[in-house]
Amino acid sequence: MAKKKVAMLTAGGLAPCLSSAVGGLIERYTDIAPDYELVAYRSGYQGLLLADRIEITPAMREKAHLLHRHGGSPIGNSRVKLTNTADCVKRGLVKDGEKPLRVAAERLAADGIGILHTIGGDDTNTTAADLAAYLGANGYDLTVVGLPKTVDNDVVPIRQTLGAWTAAEYGARFFDHVSNEQSAAPRTLVVHEVMGRHCGWLTAATARAYIQMAHSKEYVDGFMMNEQLKNIDGLYLPEMKFDLEAEAERLRGVMDRAGFVTLFVSEGACLDAIVAEREAAGETVKRDAFGHVKIDTINVGNWFSKQFASLLGAERSMVQKSGYYARSAPANGDDLRLIQSMVDLAVESALNKVSGVTGHDEDQGGKLRTIEFPRIKGGKHFDTSAKWFGEVMDVVGQKWQTAD
Numbered sequence: 001m002a003k004k005k006v007a008m009l010t011a012g013g014l015a016p017c018l019s020s021a022v023g024g025l026i027e028r029y030t031d032i033a034p035d036y037e038l039v040a041y042r043s044g045y046q047g048l049l050l051a052d053r054i055e056i057t058p059a060m061r062e063k064a065h066l067l068h069r070h071g072g073s074p075i076g077n078s079r080v081k082l083t084n085t086a087d088c089v090k091r092g093l094v095k096d097g098e099k100p101l102r103v104a105a106e107r108l109a110a111d112g113i114g115i116l117h118t119i120g121g122d123d124t125n126t127t128a129a130d131l132a133a134y135l136g137a138n139g140y141d142l143t144v145v146g147l148p149k150t151v152d153n154d155v156v157p158i159r160q161t162l163g164a165w166t167a168a169e170y171g172a173r174f175f176d177h178v179s180n181e182q183s184a185a186p187r188t189l190v191v192h193e194v195m196g197r198h199c200g201w202l203t204a205a206t207a208r209a210y211i212q213m214a215h216s217k218e219y220v221d222g223f224m225m226n227e228q229l230k231n232i233d234g235l236y237l238p239e240m241k242f243d244l245e246a247e248a249e250r251l252r253g254v255m256d257r258a259g260f261v262t263l264f265v266s267e268g269a270c271l272d273a274i275v276a277e278r279e280a281a282g283e284t285v286k287r288d289a290f291g292h293v294k295i296d297t298i299n300v301g302n303w304f305s306k307q308f309a310s311l312l313g314a315e316r317s318m319v320q321k322s323g324y325y326a327r328s329a330p331a332n333g334d335d336l337r338l339i340q341s342m343v344d345l346a347v348e349s350a351l352n353k354v355s356g357v358t359g360h361d362e363d364q365g366g367k368l369r370t371i372e373f374p375r376i377k378g379g380k381h382f383d384t385s386a387k388w389f390g391e392v393m394d395v396v397g398q399k400w401q402t403a404d
Helices: 018-032 045-050 058-062 064-069 085-090 100-111 122-137 164-183 201-215 244-258 271-280 300-312 323-327 333-351 387-396
Strands: 005-010 037-041 053-055 113-120 143-148 188-194 234-236 260-266 316-321 356-361 367-371
Touching: 005 018, 005 045, 005 100, 018 037, 018 058, 018 064, 018 113, 018 333, 037 045, 045 100, 058 064, 100 113, 100 122, 113 122, 113 333, 122 143, 143 333, 164 188, 164 201, 164 260, 164 316, 164 323, 164 333, 188 201, 188 300, 188 323, 201 234, 201 260, 201 387, 234 387, 244 260, 244 300, 260 300, 271 300, 300 316, 333 356, 333 367
Parallel strands: 005 037, 005 113, 113 143, 143 356, 188 260, 188 316, 234 260
Antiparallel strands: 037 053, 356 367
16 A cells, blocks of 8 residues: 655745744654655645655654754745746746646646645635646545745734744844944934735834833933933835825924934835835836745835935935844744644644645635635735734834725
8 A cells, every 4th residue: 555645845935934834744644643744845835846845754753853943944935926927937837738737736746746735825725726726626635734924924814824923023132232323323214124915914013022122221320321212203005005295294393303314115115106206207116926026126125215204304314124034033932832833733623634724814704724725815004003013103103095
């Protein structure tokens, strides 16, 4: 009798949970289904299309616990959409005339895979849903169970995605050092750009973690290094709208009084307006295989810096991005607990042949369950009515309105 086989892959951008989730899956199967063979497709769906896989050996199983200490992905990531045939052909992942879904399905069948775990965001898991549907329609029995990772925390209907808590903590650590640049020159404007294409949760959560960090420090009265230097003076999210001139007038007062201004900006804040502005000027805005604007080419932080620097009379302005630092961190304690609970459910669901994505279902009272693939969507907006966000904005001292 052929051995039962489980495959896993990680895809999309990094998040501080991928290494731990892979380690957790290996440990869980070793504990409760040790007869199952484990493999991983290298670099996500790219490895699946290219038949590039990692055999997880007994020696690797024994040391899987070490993966909880690391960031990044031990099996590699990529951004591949199996229904975007033209992109897959262009990148050499399939031959002209081949359908990526069929190539992927045939690879899984040839490899004898009965369970596939996908660790990624909405794009990764909706691609997994496409794959599962294709396989089911063509008579191949495959159970696909996804784990939701994204630092943006923007997957519908999941309350908390893996890695987001850690990214907020490390984004705050990053800016705790950067904030000291305010003492390097008079009238300095510092813009902290935080990841978050459609959702401002990470920017808000990073601001909260940073404020808590700043308030916990001890300072020496009389010197410039004080709590005021560590202030956040403005916070801008995709879910907010603001009057540029009114904000500039408010922040000019802060600059005149304190000698420096700090802004926290989500990379998706004012994104549509910036893209429209560039396209109207004849510029071609780059997009990925999923049709998303390649946000790292937009530089929203630079746009905010240019808008405000002259209006505030800044003599020095700088933009710092915490994204790559924050998303590459190892999972913190809160995420490790969340990962373990989701991994345990993912393995249980897989062994019971229940496909879907594990997560706390906001439509069912926050219950941890395996959520049906058709209900998984990206682009969930941050709920700005959350009490903790109001408290953050009270500390910042900024008036704001919810975007239409």
